[in-house]
Amino acid sequence: MSEKASAIAYPIQGLIKYHGLRDERLRLPFHDSISVCTAPIHTHTTVRFGQDGDAARIDGMPVPERDMERIKDVIDPMRAEAGVSSGMRMESRNDFRSNIGLGASASGFAALAVAAAAALGLEISLEEISRFARRGAGSAARAVTGGFSRWYAGTGDLDSISRSIPYPEDLDLAILVALVPAHKFTDAAHKDVLTSPFFKARLEYVPTVLDRMEGAIRSGDVREIGRLAEADTLLLHGITMTGADEMVLWRPETVSVILEVQAMRREGIPCYFSIDTGATVYVNTDRENLPAVRRRVAALGLDTLTCSVGGEARTVPDHLF
Amino acid sequence: MSEKASAIAYPIQGLIKYHGLRDERLRLPFHDSISVCTAPIHTHTTVRFGQDGDAARIDGMPVPERDMERIKDVIDPMRAEAGVSSGMRMESRNDFRSNIGLGASASGFAALAVAAAAALGLEISLEEISRFARRGAGSAARAVTGGFSRWYAGTGDLDSISRSIPYPEDLDLAILVALVPAHKFTDAAHKDVLTSPFFKARLEYVPTVLDRMEGAIRSGDVREIGRLAEADTLLLHGITMTGADEMVLWRPETVSVILEVQAMRREGIPCYFSIDTGATVYVNTDRENLPAVRRRVAALGLDTLTCSVGGEARTVPDHLF
Numbered sequence: 001m002s003e004k005a006s007a008i009a010y011p012i013q014g015l016i017k018y019h020g021l022r023d024e025r026l027r028l029p030f031h032d033s034i035s036v037c038t039a040p041i042h043t044h045t046t047v048r049f050g051q052d053g054d055a056a057r058i059d060g061m062p063v064p065e066r067d068m069e070r071i072k073d074v075i076d077p078m079r080a081e082a083g084v085s086s087g088m089r090m091e092s093r094n095d096f097r098s099n100i101g102l103g104a105s106a107s108g109f110a111a112l113a114v115a116a117a118a119a120l121g122l123e124i125s126l127e128e129i130s131r132f133a134r135r136g137a138g139s140a141a142r143a144v145t146g147g148f149s150r151w152y153a154g155t156g157d158l159d160s161i162s163r164s165i166p167y168p169e170d171l172d173l174a175i176l177v178a179l180v181p182a183h184k185f186t187d188a189a190h191k192d193v194l195t196s197p198f199f200k201a202r203l204e205y206v207p208t209v210l211d212r213m214e215g216a217i218r219s220g221d222v223r224e225i226g227r228l229a230e231a232d233t234l235l236l237h238g239i240t241m242t243g244a245d246e247m248v249l250w251r252p253e254t255v256s257v258i259l260e261v262q263a264m265r266r267e268g269i270p271c272y273f274s275i276d277t278g279a280t281v282y283v284n285t286d287r288e289n290l291p292a293v294r295r296r297v298a299a300l301g302l303d304t305l306t307c308s309v310g311g312e313a314r315t316v317p318d319h320l321f
Numbered sequence: 322m323s324e325k326a327s328a329i330a331y332p333i334q335g336l337i338k339y340h341g342l343r344d345e346r347l348r349l350p351f352h353d354s355i356s357v358c359t360a361p362i363h364t365h366t367t368v369r370f371g372q373d374g375d376a377a378r379i380d381g382m383p384v385p386e387r388d389m390e391r392i393k394d395v396i397d398p399m400r401a402e403a404g405v406s407s408g409m410r411m412e413s414r415n416d417f418r419s420n421i422g423l424g425a426s427a428s429g430f431a432a433l434a435v436a437a438a439a440a441l442g443l444e445i446s447l448e449e450i451s452r453f454a455r456r457g458a459g460s461a462a463r464a465v466t467g468g469f470s471r472w473y474a475g476t477g478d479l480d481s482i483s484r485s486i487p488y489p490e491d492l493d494l495a496i497l498v499a500l501v502p503a504h505k506f507t508d509a510a511h512k513d514v515l516t517s518p519f520f521k522a523r524l525e526y527v528p529t530v531l532d533r534m535e536g537a538i539r540s541g542d543v544r545e546i547g548r549l550a551e552a553d554t555l556l557l558h559g560i561t562m563t564g565a566d567e568m569v570l571w572r573p574e575t576v577s578v579i580l581e582v583q584a585m586r587r588e589g590i591p592c593y594f595s596i597d598t599g600a601t602v603y604v605n606t607d608r609e610n611l612p613a614v615r616r617r618v619a620a621l622g623l624d625t626l627t628c629s630v631g632g633e634a635r636t637v638p639d640h641l642f
Contacts, residue, residue: 197522197523197525197526197556198519198522198523198556198559200522201518201519201521201522202518202519204518205518230567231563231567234562234563234567234569235518235519235563237559237562238519238558238559238560238562238563239559241555241558241559242552242555242556242559246551246552246555246583248555248576248579248580248583250576251576251580252573252574252576252577252580253573254576255569255571255572255573255575255576256573258569259569259572259573262567262569
């Protein structure tokens, strides 16, 4: 009945991060956001329609009901567009630990949307697909278009999409991930930030840096990318911890890395921290300084992962079932 | 020529903290602030006028020039008021480690101002003295009037003074201090906060909680005091880290205590963290829960100190020279 299709997608590091939703169901954000995909870690997903009911497994485990709802938020509108009403089987695998501050939901829903589009025979662009992926997780929109991407807040469901930002081929960005395991509460955080006395101030601030970040990406200015992402990180966490729930997402190790990055910079090593809605720290630097940065962060006793810029989500011929 | 006079004063824990100065020379703040003095730790200071030039020693060491300037900011106007022009000798001792997040400059300038007033024969109230102490360190105004005190921003030098807030005799507040050594940059912080995109939002927020905090003190509601101080702490540090200098004042141990306090609260132990412009954490609780809180914080490997509410600065008959 339906073709089996598979896709892979990379998780993302937020650069100008998004926080808070003005429409929770459609996942429409308050402002644009920009991120970079982190390769080689990725999600690999296979889907096939044509069965009774939907069934989904991630890393070999049936997904909990809440996650199934989010999966349906993505595929129901795609099924409607394709005129398909049968159930979907999905198998998905991450080659990295999920729920430790890496963007697993971004890569997961991006891979799902791209695979589903192929399986349903929908001939639509990645920007179109990003619109569907967005409903699973906002960041997934940016993981669909890959590389450096800007998710436009838009005015509604139709124009809240992601577009990739062109960047120089020789852009010299190396990303060291300092893994700090801690349970993530991204969805709760998106609600709670609205209660912070600082939220409005960040809404006013973000538009002033989006174009600066896009400019830094287009011109390949890695230090400026790092500087802007670091400043935005502190604003984001300044809001998270001042909401009604006082969500302090950092762990002691998070602060160790922050202080070490600041120390390295005082010593002349160009590197910048960036933390999404969690405890894990991305350290943005260049390839020349990566070994030194990795040594210093590893010396803090933390597991590290080295990433470079990952491309757009794409179909692959390898199927998981 | 002049009487020798000595005084002691207690450091303070900010409850609704002050941050930023609208007049740096006179140390006039943007808004009122409220703190509690922490006994038994204290500063003991002896002063005598009548010599050539000023000489000051703290904990046996001559003070650096910058500190001498601040001492003169306090005693010059007092000398003028008393019609005295001779030099002052000052000896001061802290019975606690200074510059680790405890309010040593508050207790230091409070003890200085009270001792100097006595040595100069100035018959003025503590509220009047707080006006002079303020010029050394804003928090010193509150350490002069002691107990729980509110420093009124005022409109200028004359009415920017501190007044104590009456509280029930049986107010059940126990303060556990979790010592986290880290160099403090209070003065730099007061300048840098003005550059945070969040600063204006806190200026708008603070007036809404000052009277609530004062009400909680007057009625002896220790949990409400703790709650409000904790919320204000996160706002303060949310601002400090988002200024141009990105001053992350926390250390890994600071976050350990924050998370432990949140965990204890989930378990039903009423306790609240509070952090001034530094890394050391105050944990506000009641006497019944103090032993449990102390055990849990000590288990994190941190030195602790137990404090109760300290009184106003006062002259004492014991002289240091």
